[in-house]
Amino acid sequence: MGNNEYVIEAENLVKKFGSFVANDNLTFKVEKGEIFGFLGANGAGKTTAIRILCGLLLPTSGKITVAGQNVYTQTEAIKKQIGYMSQRFSLYEDLTINENFRFYGGIYGMSRIKIKEKTAEMLDRLGIESLKNSIVASLPLGIRQKLSFSVAIMHSPQIVFLDEPTGGVDPITRRQFWELIYEAAAKGITVFVTTHYMDEAEYCNRVSIMVDGRIEALDTPRNLKDKFQAKNMDEVFLKLARKAG
Amino acid sequence: MTDISVYGEGLVKNYGKTEALRGISFSVNKGEIFGFIGPDGAGKTTLFRILTTLLLPDAGDASVEGFHVVKDFRHLRTILGYMPGRFSLYQDLTVEENLKFFAGIFKADISKNYHLIKEIYDQIAPFAKRRAGKLSGGMKQKLALSCALIHKPEVLILDEPTTGVDAVSRREFWEMLIRLKSQGITILVSTPYMDEAILCDRVALMQHGSIMASGTPDEIMSSYPHRLFKISTDRTLELLSLIRKMNGIHSAEMFGSDIHLSVADAETGIEEVGEYLRNYGFTAEKPEEAKPGIEDCFIDFMKLNQTG
Numbered sequence: 001m002g003n004n005e006y007v008i009e010a011e012n013l014v015k016k017f018g019s020f021v022a023n024d025n026l027t028f029k030v031e032k033g034e035i036f037g038f039l040g041a042n043g044a045g046k047t048t049a050i051r052i053l054c055g056l057l058l059p060t061s062g063k064i065t066v067a068g069q070n071v072y073t074q075t076e077a078i079k080k081q082i083g084y085m086s087q088r089f090s091l092y093e094d095l096t097i098n099e100n101f102r103f104y105g106g107i108y109g110m111s112r113i114k115i116k117e118k119t120a121e122m123l124d125r126l127g128i129e130s131l132k133n134s135i136v137a138s139l140p141l142g143i144r145q146k147l148s149f150s151v152a153i154m155h156s157p158q159i160v161f162l163d164e165p166t167g168g169v170d171p172i173t174r175r176q177f178w179e180l181i182y183e184a185a186a187k188g189i190t191v192f193v194t195t196h197y198m199d200e201a202e203y204c205n206r207v208s209i210m211v212d213g214r215i216e217a218l219d220t221p222r223n224l225k226d227k228f229q230a231k232n233m234d235e236v237f238l239k240l241a242r243k244a245g
Numbered sequence: 246m247t248d249i250s251v252y253g254e255g256l257v258k259n260y261g262k263t264e265a266l267r268g269i270s271f272s273v274n275k276g277e278i279f280g281f282i283g284p285d286g287a288g289k290t291t292l293f294r295i296l297t298t299l300l301l302p303d304a305g306d307a308s309v310e311g312f313h314v315v316k317d318f319r320h321l322r323t324i325l326g327y328m329p330g331r332f333s334l335y336q337d338l339t340v341e342e343n344l345k346f347f348a349g350i351f352k353a354d355i356s357k358n359y360h361l362i363k364e365i366y367d368q369i370a371p372f373a374k375r376r377a378g379k380l381s382g383g384m385k386q387k388l389a390l391s392c393a394l395i396h397k398p399e400v401l402i403l404d405e406p407t408t409g410v411d412a413v414s415r416r417e418f419w420e421m422l423i424r425l426k427s428q429g430i431t432i433l434v435s436t437p438y439m440d441e442a443i444l445c446d447r448v449a450l451m452q453h454g455s456i457m458a459s460g461t462p463d464e465i466m467s468s469y470p471h472r473l474f475k476i477s478t479d480r481t482l483e484l485l486s487l488i489r490k491m492n493g494i495h496s497a498e499m500f501g502s503d504i505h506l507s508v509a510d511a512e513t514g515i516e517e518v519g520e521y522l523r524n525y526g527f528t529a530e531k532p533e534e535a536k537p538g539i540e541d542c543f544i545d546f547m548k549l550n551q552t553g
Contacts, residue, residue: 040411041411041412042383042411140286141284141285141286164409167408167437168405168437169284170283170543171284171439171543171544172547173284196410196411196415198412199500202502203501222502238413238416
């Protein structure tokens with residue numbers, strides 16, 4: 001980081017649904033390899049913004065590029081450059097681990113050899129090669145969670161979007177998951193993550209906090225804590241979000 | 246024994262080969278908030294479905310206010326308020342219609358019990374004519390709670406009411422629960438959020454269908470068996486792997502901008518850890534004595550169960 005290579009650039013992003021303004025002039029940039037925490041209360045407009053950045057929804061106005069591609073015209077190119085994992089597992093539960101990797105690798109147009117290579121690499125990292133022919137539904141939730149993440153980055157995307165990836169997960173798995181996130185970021189994959197766990201906000205390089213459709217704060221956790229004279233990110237969040245109408 | 250509201254003894258439930266509950270026992274006192282704390286798959290929902298008479302246990306016994314969950318299920322249903330994890334009201338009925346419907350099936354008088362829900366329902370009353378399916382998440386939650394309370398239950402059972410809810414709304418929800426408790430209602434609540442444990446009078450820490458520990462949050466935290474230090478750092482990962490290599494360390498985990506490390510022996514103190522860090526060039530990072538929280542305890546119990 002620090003070389004100012006941006007993978008997401010949004011300038012005055014606006015999204016309206018009728019008269020309702022879901023995203024109100026969002027302006028931010030995310031650097032390559034950065035872990036960017038995208039926080040906000042329920043209904044603050046996070047999901048709308050993420051859907052726009054993933055090329056799933058057109059913005060009303062604003063200049064936005066993701067992985068160098070235009071979100072108005074190059075949505076298909078964007079989809080190839082990103083990975084996505086939601087709070088609910090994105091794996092096919094009645095397929096085996098191997099089959100899930102083959103399926104997703106196929107969707108991303110990876111070669112058979114590349115898929116094999118990546119599958120082996122990912123399973124080795126998680127220490128679960130012996131489970132490769134197990135049906136996903138039979139696996140513990142913690143393993144499924146980490147697998148979902150591995151599948152989301154198997155095609156080496158420029159950016160991976162994680163939407164509440166650790167909801168309902170035990171505290172040990174939650175931490176192992178963050179170690180995976182750090183590793184992916186170190187390899188240059190940008191991580192764009194939402195969470196309701198405020199301790200996880202501390203693990204991000206920078207954090208933005210949305211309130212009622214606007215970005216009310218955007219900085220490193222340390223600077224935010226200084227600025228709001230808060231001892232942790234939970235306090236920062238409460239100070240900002242409690243103002244909301 | 247009259248002060249016990251909810252009681253479970255050796256409850257077992259299997260789904261095929263999956264052991265959802267592995268013989269759990271507990272008791273909840275009248276008028277307390279009792280929290281079942283644990284991740285998805287711990288067995289919290291299965292337990293609540295047994296207590297609300299929606300599911301039969303394979304073995305074991307349970308009762309609520311002296312009524313057996315199997316034999317007395319009919320009566321039990323009239324004294325329970327249940328809010329399942331998934332929104333389960335009628336989406337096509339309006340806010341008002343849902344409330345009337347639930348009051349109707351329990352033969353409850355809305356005006357007589359309105360004081361119980363007033364504070365909650367007043368917030369959604371402006372949308373009384375809106376269909377429940379069109380409400381925001383927070384409003385659905387308030388309506389579901391109102392419907393669970395309108396027959397003035399003796400015991401309220403809430404399955405993960407705050408999952409997926411932001412930090413501010415979570416706090417507000419707990420403020421509501423604490424006010425309900427003051428009305429004399431016994432409250433059982435499940436949550437995957439460890440930080441909510443301290444808001445309960447007593448808790449059970451659950452994992453893989455078992456209760457690893459139970460008691461007041463203070464009892465659990467003070468039974469933490471290790472000395473615990475915290476170190477504030479901006480270089481979490483580097484420091485974490487360094488500390489894990491040190492002799493005499495029991496465990497080291499990330500806690501926001503801090504690392505919590507527990508030591509395995511009496512010889513490893515603040516001085517020793519500090520010196521070890523300085524030797525590796527970490528001069529800004531100073532270990533301090535720390536009080537374990539519920540999450541420290543939960544992690545420790547999990548590790549104990551894995552190795553034992």
